[in-house]
Amino acid sequence: xxxSDTLLGALAVIAGLAxxxxxxxxxxxxxxxxxxxxxxxxxxxxxMAILGLLLLARPRSNTLKxxxxxxxxxxxxxxxxxxxxxxxxxxxxxxxxxxxxxxxxGIMLMGARKPLELVLVPVLGALGMWIVFRFGFxxxxxxxx
Amino acid sequence: MDLSQFAQAALILASPSxxxxxxxxxxxxxxxxxxxxxxxxxxxAIATPLTFGFDFASSMALLLGLYCSGYFAGSIxxxxxxxxxxxxxxATSLDGHALARRGKADLxxxxxxxxxxxxxxxxxxxxxxxxxxxxxxxxxxxxxxYAVFGMFGLTCxxxxxxxxxxSGLLGAVLGMxxxxxxxxxxxxxxxxxxxxxxxxxxxxxxxxxxxFFAITEVFAQAMxxxxxxxxxxxxxxxxxxxxxxxxRRWWLVLKSGAIGIGIGLLPGTGPTIASxxxxxxxxxxxxxxxxxxxxxxxxxxxxxxxxxxxxxxxVPLLTLGIPGDTVTAILIGAFLIQGIEVGPLFIATHGQxxxxxxxxxxxxxxxxxxVGLGTRRWLPLLLRIPQRILVPLIVVFCAAGAFSxxxxxxxxxxxxxxxxxxxxxxxxxxxxxxVVLGLVLGPIVERNLRDALTVHQMDWSVFVTxxxxxxxxxxxxxxxxxxxxxxxxxxxxxx
Amino acid sequence: xxxxxxxxAAGLLAASGSVHAQEYPSGPVRIIVPFxxxxxxxxxxxxxxxxxxxxxxxxxxVQNIPGGGGAAGTAEALRSPADGQTLLMASTGALTARPILxxxxxxxxxFKPIANLVDQPIGLAVAASSPYQTLGELVEAAKAGTxxxxxxxxxxxxxxSMADFASKNGLTLNHVGxxxxxxxxxxxxxxxxDFAFVGASNYIGLADGGQLRxxxxxxxxxxxxxxxxxxxxxxxxxxxxxxxxxLVVPQQTPEGPTEALRATVEKVAQSDKAxxxxxxxxxxxxxxxxxxxxxxxxxxxxxxxxxxxxLGLVK
Numbered sequence: 001x002x003x004s005d006t007l008l009g010a011l012a013v014i015a016g017l018a019x020x021x022x023x024x025x026x027x028x029x030x031x032x033x034x035x036x037x038x039x040x041x042x043x044x045x046x047x048m049a050i051l052g053l054l055l056l057a058r059p060r061s062n063t064l065k066x067x068x069x070x071x072x073x074x075x076x077x078x079x080x081x082x083x084x085x086x087x088x089x090x091x092x093x094x095x096x097x098x099x100x101x102x103x104x105x106g107i108m109l110m111g112a113r114k115p116l117e118l119v120l121v122p123v124l125g126a127l128g129m130w131i132v133f134r135f136g137f138x139x140x141x142x143x144x145x
Numbered sequence: 146m147d148l149s150q151f152a153q154a155a156l157i158l159a160s161p162s163x164x165x166x167x168x169x170x171x172x173x174x175x176x177x178x179x180x181x182x183x184x185x186x187x188x189x190a191i192a193t194p195l196t197f198g199f200d201f202a203s204s205m206a207l208l209l210g211l212y213c214s215g216y217f218a219g220s221i222x223x224x225x226x227x228x229x230x231x232x233x234x235x236a237t238s239l240d241g242h243a244l245a246r247r248g249k250a251d252l253x254x255x256x257x258x259x260x261x262x263x264x265x266x267x268x269x270x271x272x273x274x275x276x277x278x279x280x281x282x283x284x285x286x287x288x289x290x291y292a293v294f295g296m297f298g299l300t301c302x303x304x305x306x307x308x309x310x311x312s313g314l315l316g317a318v319l320g321m322x323x324x325x326x327x328x329x330x331x332x333x334x335x336x337x338x339x340x341x342x343x344x345x346x347x348x349x350x351x352x353x354x355x356x357f358f359a360i361t362e363v364f365a366q367a368m369x370x371x372x373x374x375x376x377x378x379x380x381x382x383x384x385x386x387x388x389x390x391x392x393r394r395w396w397l398v399l400k401s402g403a404i405g406i407g408i409g410l411l412p413g414t415g416p417t418i419a420s421x422x423x424x425x426x427x428x429x430x431x432x433x434x435x436x437x438x439x440x441x442x443x444x445x446x447x448x449x450x451x452x453x454x455x456x457x458x459x460v461p462l463l464t465l466g467i468p469g470d471t472v473t474a475i476l477i478g479a480f481l482i483q484g485i486e487v488g489p490l491f492i493a494t495h496g497q498x499x500x501x502x503x504x505x506x507x508x509x510x511x512x513x514x515x516v517g518l519g520t521r522r523w524l525p526l527l528l529r530i531p532q533r534i535l536v537p538l539i540v541v542f543c544a545a546g547a548f549s550x551x552x553x554x555x556x557x558x559x560x561x562x563x564x565x566x567x568x569x570x571x572x573x574x575x576x577x578x579x580v581v582l583g584l585v586l587g588p589i590v591e592r593n594l595r596d597a598l599t600v601h602q603m604d605w606s607v608f609v610t611x612x613x614x615x616x617x618x619x620x621x622x623x624x625x626x627x628x629x630x631x632x633x634x635x636x637x638x639x640x
Numbered sequence: 641x642x643x644x645x646x647x648x649a650a651g652l653l654a655a656s657g658s659v660h661a662q663e664y665p666s667g668p669v670r671i672i673v674p675f676x677x678x679x680x681x682x683x684x685x686x687x688x689x690x691x692x693x694x695x696x697x698x699x700x701x702v703q704n705i706p707g708g709g710g711a712a713g714t715a716e717a718l719r720s721p722a723d724g725q726t727l728l729m730a731s732t733g734a735l736t737a738r739p740i741l742x743x744x745x746x747x748x749x750x751f752k753p754i755a756n757l758v759d760q761p762i763g764l765a766v767a768a769s770s771p772y773q774t775l776g777e778l779v780e781a782a783k784a785g786t787x788x789x790x791x792x793x794x795x796x797x798x799x800x801s802m803a804d805f806a807s808k809n810g811l812t813l814n815h816v817g818x819x820x821x822x823x824x825x826x827x828x829x830x831x832x833x834d835f836a837f838v839g840a841s842n843y844i845g846l847a848d849g850g851q852l853r854x855x856x857x858x859x860x861x862x863x864x865x866x867x868x869x870x871x872x873x874x875x876x877x878x879x880x881x882x883x884x885x886x887l888v889v890p891q892q893t894p895e896g897p898t899e900a901l902r903a904t905v906e907k908v909a910q911s912d913k914a915x916x917x918x919x920x921x922x923x924x925x926x927x928x929x930x931x932x933x934x935x936x937x938x939x940x941x942x943x944x945x946x947x948x949x950x951l952g953l954v955k
Contacts, residue, residue: 005312008573012315019322022337027742029332030953031794031803033814034599037329037336040591044322051315060309060574067572070368079367080565083540087561090544091554099541106537111370121534129541136176137183137191139549140668140701190677190704194686197917287832288816328708330817333794334742335708342715342745346707412826413819466845467826474678474822481683481921488845553705553716596816600788600832 004067005059012052019045079109095141099126147496154500157202166203167505170210171512177211178218179230181355182546185215186471193479201483201498205505208479212472213509216416216452217261217517224253224444225527226539228359232350233416233454235581236424236447238358239305243439245376250525252382253444258517259384259391260398260448265510267402267449268409268456272463273503276492279457280464283410288597289607289614291413295590297621298418298582301425303628304435305578310632313579316570320583321590323348323563330588331595343555350417352547352556353563353584357577359543360564365571366536379525384518394445397427401446405453410460415470416451417585423450429628452513456506463491463499664724664900668699671727671887672720674713674734676706679820680839680923684758684885685729687917691908708744709795710734715745722890724897727754730888732797736940740948741795748941749891752898755905756886756928756936758918762798763840763857763869767829768850775856775875778835782811787834790824793817798824801858801881802837804947809877828852839883840866841922858882865922884926886933902930 023041070076086102103122112118133139157163170192177188188211196204219230224241237257244253271279286294299317306313327347329336338344391398401423408419427446428434434443458469466488468474480487485495492499527535547556571577601607609615669692673685682704689700705713710731717728728751735751738744764775772778781787791798794817806813818824821838828836829851844865846852854869858881862871872879887905889898908914909927918925928936948954 004573008312008315008570008575011573015322026329026336027334029329029334029794030951031799031815032332032595032599034331034595034603037332037334039595041322041325041337044318044325044587048315048318048322051311051318054311055315062574064573067574068569071569071572073368075370076364076368080364083363084561084565086540087544087557090548090557095545103537103541106540107533110367110533110536112531112533117534121538125538125541129538129545133545133549137180137549139545140670141545141548142554186677190682190686190702194690197690284826284830287827287830328711328742330819331794333709333817340743342743343712345715345744346705346712349707413823465826465829465851467822467829468678471676471678474676474820475682476678477822478678478683478686478921482917484920486845486848489849489851490845599814599816602786602814 002064003059004062004064005055007064009052009055009059012055013049014052016045016047016049016052019048075109079106082106082109091142093142094144096126096130096143099129147500150496151500154497154504157501157504160202162200163202163206163505166199166207167210167508167512170207171214171509171516174211174214174216175218175221175516178215178234179221180546181222181228181230181359181543182351182548182550184219184231184351185212186475188215189472189475193475193482196479197482201485202501202505204479204483205502206508208476209502209505210509210512212476213261213265213452213455213506214513214516215472216455217257217448217513220257220261220444220448221254221524224250224257225524226359226535227362228539228543229354231416232354232581232585233420233451234447235354235358235417235578236305236420237444239424239435239578240439240441240443240447243437244441244444245379245528247438248377248379249382249439250376250379250528251521252380252387252441253439254521254524255382255384255387255518256391256441256444257448258514258521259387260401260445261452261517262510262514263391263398264402264405264449264451264453265455265506265513267399268406268453269503269506269510270456271406272456272459272506276460276464279410279460283412283461283469284465285613286411287611288593288600289611290617291411292590292593292597293608293614293617293621294411295586295593297617297624298422298586299590300621300624300628301421301428301582302579303632304425304428305421305582306576309574309576312575316575316577316579317583319570319575320580320585321587323353323580324584324587325591330592331599343553346553348559348563348584349550349556350581350584351550352559354581355543355547356560356563357567357580359539360560361568361571361577363536363539363543364564364568366532376528379528381522390441391445394442397430397442397446398449400426401449402453405450406457408450409454409457409469412461412467412469414589415458416454418589419450419454420447421582421585423447429624452510459502459506463487463502465489466491664897665696665698667725668701669696669725669727670701670703671729672713672717673702673704673729674706674710674717674731675704676820677704680760680841680921681729681731681885683921684918684923687921688757688887688905688909688914691911691914692904695904695908709738709793711738711742711744711746714738718746718750718890720890722892722894724889724893724901726889727901728888729885731885732883732940733793733795733800735888736937737795737797737800737944737948740941740945740954748937751888752891752893753930753933753937754887754889754898754901755909755930756884756926756933757909758885758923759926760839760841760883760885760923761857761859761863762801762837762881762883763843763854763863763866764835764837765825765828765843765847765852765854766835767831768853769831770834770853772834772855773853775870775872775877778855779809779811779877781834782806782813783809786812786814788814788816788832789835789837790816790818790827790833791837792821792824793819797881797883798837798839800944800947803951805877805879807950825852840869844922884936886928
């Protein structure tokens with residue numbers, strides 16, 4: 001059984017090494033008369049790798065299957081996909097339209113089935129949220145009209 | 146304190162417009178504080194131009210009301226849905242939401258209200274009686290002291306790691322690495338931006354907070370689905386009983402208040418650091434703090450400390466003209482509009498205005514009590530919304546909130562990437578709170594360490610030859626030692 | 641009551657926006673400020689926004705996009721649609737030094753001017769406890785040994801021009817960024833650095849209270865609000881430095897809105913109300929029409945390129 005900590009530790013070691021490598025490409029400035037901009041990244045890279053090795057050496061009992069299996073359901077994947085689509089298209093879509101569509105998909109994936117709910121929540125949610133931000137906080141959300 | 150001046154200043158209480166703007170300010174603060182992505186700072190920036198036509202007392206009533214309630218209100222969503230409304234309330238969500246999970250949201254809200262008001266009142270006392278003395282204390286803090294102070298702040302990781310120190314430390318390091326991105330504050334060159342111009346700003350705290358707290362929580366709920374974690378029926382709490390509970394913890398209140406005040410005095414810090422350090426300190430005294438069940442002490446410590454920043458941050462502002470946190474930086478403009486230059490002469494030449502500020506701060510904290518305790522009964526109604534509707538609505542709120550931080554479409558992508566990444570790491574056993582703490586403290590440690598060595602020409606000995614720095618270093622080592630010793634003696638019977 | 645008026649106006653505007661699509665402005669106007677709320681440049685923008693909103697009869701919203709020494713907000717302004725609805729409050733350093741100093745995602749020539757609004761003269765100050773009584777003494781000390789100083793940020797106009805002063809006069813100076821003007825002053829007050837070099841209006845309260853000594857201001861004449869402080873010229877150094885804040889729009893913005901904006905800003909920036917408010921905030925109102933402003937931008941670019949090349953800091 002692969003432990004969760006084994007994966008976490010391996011990720012940490014890899015990330016630490018990657019950071020160390022990346023630190024060599026950080027430009028240094030002629031102003032600086034102190035530790036360079038590369039110093040702190042290298043310290044963190046080292047600490048990260050050491051912590052990763054500690055996790056690899058003494059992993060806790062939780063298994064990888066336990067932690068990641070619940071993520072592999074169709075419903076969860078659907079929800080993540082809907083959220084990702086919503087957030088990626090957010091700046092380019094009319095807020096009221098995008099939000100209504102996302103709310104419809106979101107509550108269906110979360111198990112809403114009543115027709116009234118499927119109509120009211122997206123419409124009222126999208127309009128209400130837009131009114132609150134636009135007029136309450138005077139913040140401009142992306143709109144087409 | 147000059148009593149005749151005080152009496153004259155108290156005349157502002159007769160003005161209905163002062164009361165009106167105080168209430169408007171408190172209400173706006175509640176909304177700005179509670180909404181993710183919007184903070185008291187944003188609220189005050191928007192409200193300041195409105196005060197152009199106001200008299201001094203009305204202007205301060207609006208802005209100070211907004212300030213105080215804004216620092217409190219982020220605790221409401223922190224407790225109810227584990228989504229801190231502002232960075233200063235992140236520590237509150239750990240125990241506050243754990244209490245809500247046990248049906249004690251009302252108790253946690255009462256604690257937050259009462260704690261915030263108490264922190265506020267403590268800081269007013271300090272502002273009223275010790276402002277000049279304390280401002281000279283603040284002036285003894287240079288980059289050397291800030292650097293070691295930031296390291297001391299990192300000792301809180303032990304308290305918020307929920308049992309696994311190594312993965313907690315790893316989280317904090319991850320947060321600090323995220324804090325590296327952007328323009329290097331010392332040299333002014335880009336760092337780890339990989340050619341992406343949007344990353345020049347760095348990874349801002351507000352989108353990161355939304356990602357690591359709210360979005361990870363949303364994904365956790367989505368994973369559990371409708372059979373998941375509907376919160377249990379909520380119990381009502383009796384405010385008087387909660388008052389008693391708070392008074393029995395008078396030592397914790399004083400300690401957290403002192404931490405908040407001390408940090409408020411220091412320019413360039415703020416409620417976020419104050420609440421984490423107070424929370425970490427509470428956790429050392431009470432093993433229940435930070436546990437799965439949550440503890441009253443954790444909520445209390447964090448909320449007392451973040452509101453204790455308010456009055457204290459006004460100390461350097463009113464005695465030196467130097468802001469103690471981001472809100473007071475904007476207040477300078479509000480003072481100038483009234484034709485007042487804040488600086489060393491302010492209290493001496495504008496004694497009566499100083500008294501007005503004290504009175505208005507006291508009223509603002511009373512308003513938190515009245516409004517907070519008055520509305521808290523309705524707040525848990527939010528939890529009656531079924532999860533299937535609430536969870537997608539939170540996503541919308543997060544997206545709009547992240548977008549509104551800077552009106553940057555990039556921040557919306559950021560919450561997706563950080564939120565999903567954070568959720569996977571959380572499933573693998575990494576706690577999220579240390580990531581946010583690392584993101585706050587990492588840049589403070591790095592910038593001040595490098596600035597200190599610039600000024601002292603690479604002489605590392607300054608960290609032990611300057612007395613305050615040495616003292617903080619000793620305390621840090623002591624805390625680490627005690628934590629280590631306790632964790633050993635606690636784990637021994639188990640093995 | 642203005643708050644609610646703005647809200648009502650915003651509501652009406654949203655309702656009628658499509659009808660008047662031909663006229664400018666065709667919706668809420670936003671001014672991007674590439675620094676934190678509370679900085680001097682932010683005050684300039686919010687004040688102007690207030691006056692402009694009255695003139696347009698539609699909301700003018702200020703947005704702070706801080707970070708990267710002004711680079712982030714400036715780059716964001718360039719990414720916004722070039723329809724005249726988005727303006728940038730440009731500052732000297734962010735618009736003319738940053739693109740030379742590092743990769744920033746924009747060039748100075750990506751923007752065209754609306755108008756220069758205010759100037760902020762820069763001054764040099766030490767803590768009251770500092771051993772230096774005059775600029776001359778400080779300069780001598782910096783020739784003999786190494787001194788340190790603070791400015792709002794690395795790459796700021798304050799930093800670049802002081803670095804220029806140091807190299808011309810053979811001084812050895814170490815720079816520390818103060819995260820804004822007031823933060824830079826704090827570093828001087830605590831004795832951490834030997835002097836601060838920031839916008840002179842920041843010093844007023846502390847200088848009056850006797851906690852700071854302003855040794856020199858980098859202006860041709862003494863400043864009315866710091867009349868005790870001599871100029872660099874009086875101390876024997878030919879050195880002037882100031883920061884300016886002005887409005888620009890992306891180069892692709894059509895002529896119609898650009899001209900409408902120029903006309904409106906010309907009117908409101910010189911109105912009594914704006915002048916009075918600017919003076920309250922201790923800014924020096926310095927309205928410059930587009931052509932004069934463009935010349936000034938070009939001069940700044942040229943000067944910064946020369947200084948940064950000499951210092952070996954061109955990317």
